[in-house]
Amino acid sequence: MRSTLVAAALAAALTAPAWAQAPEAPAAPATKKASLAVMPFTFSTETLRQQGDEVKMALRQFETSTLTNKFITALVNTRKFDVVERQRVQTLLDEFQMDQGGLMDPARAARAGKMIGADYFLMGEISVFTVNVVWRPIPNTSKLTRTITAQIIVDMRIVDTRTSRIVAADKGEARQEERTMHDAQVQTVFAPDLIDGLQRQLCDSLTLQTIDGVYPVKIIGFSGGVVSLNRGQGGGLDVGQVLEVFSLGEEMIDPDTGESLGSEEVKVGAVRVTEVLPRFSKAVPLDGAAVLPNGAICRKVKAAPQGAAQPQPPRGPRW
Secondary structure (H helix, E strand, O other), rough: OOOHHHHHHHHHHHHOHHHHOOOOOOOOOOOOOOEEEEOEEEEEEEEHOOHHHHHHHHHHOOOHHHHHHHHHHHHOOOOOOOEHHHHHHHHHHHHHHHOOHHHHHOOOOOHHHOOOOOOEEEEEEEEEEEEEEEEEEEOOOOEEEEEEEEEEEEEEEEEEEOEEEEEEEEEEEEEEEEEEEEOOOOOOOOHHHHHHHHHHHHHHHHHHHHHHHHOOOEEEEEEEOOOEEEEOOEEEEEEEOOEEEEEEEEEEEEOOOOEEEEEEEEEEEEEEEEOOOHHHHHHOOOOOOOOOOOEHHHHHOOOOOOOOOOOOOOOOOOO
């Protein structure tokens, strides 16, 4: 009897009209990752012109194509971006006979990015590449130490192809040092690990700056004088770091096309990071702000250039 009732209930459920069946749970909204197109890294003309013997030797083992591939891999591993295949980028450059210099104009970079379906276009130029080799005698022995120091600096620009706006213009820097002991001076040979380590360290630096440019740090809560930020461990924040806080102003619309040109950023304060937790961080306002809005953008305060004149306090009148 029980099995008959169960079978009847199942049959009724299967034959019930659509309006009588329980509604399906709504599907979770799909999240869209930002799509990036990465230009091949290039050397600046000035960097290539000033080369010593050690630099020339290192460049024989330093391939910019390898650096570009490692950077693309680092971006993919963040799982925050859809990275355009490098071959599609190269095809675009070949078809339109464009190079890095031609894309330094944000408007041209934006058009190129739209053609391959990228939200952002990244361009990197190696502005500094130095290698120093120093030999020193070891006291009370007949042996020598050799110290190889390699440094690289890349100027990176990120253009939002939807607004032609430069969202980030930063430097990525890496430095590697290798020290070995020898019985006498020998010809310098750069170990593959030295070049690889230099490239990977640079990619880590550029990846964090890319995340900051495309997904800037934002305020997700403000309670009891403590600000919560949406960036945790491994997100490039350190205790004591100062961030300027900006709210988004009115959206600007092109009157001819109706296209959004972005929103103006208005500075509303500054915060200092006090704690970095696994998934978010905490900070305190520096200017006694009573309220900092959720969603406000936080940008790292850049250090003043070395040698720059420091502002002097005003002097009183001379009597």
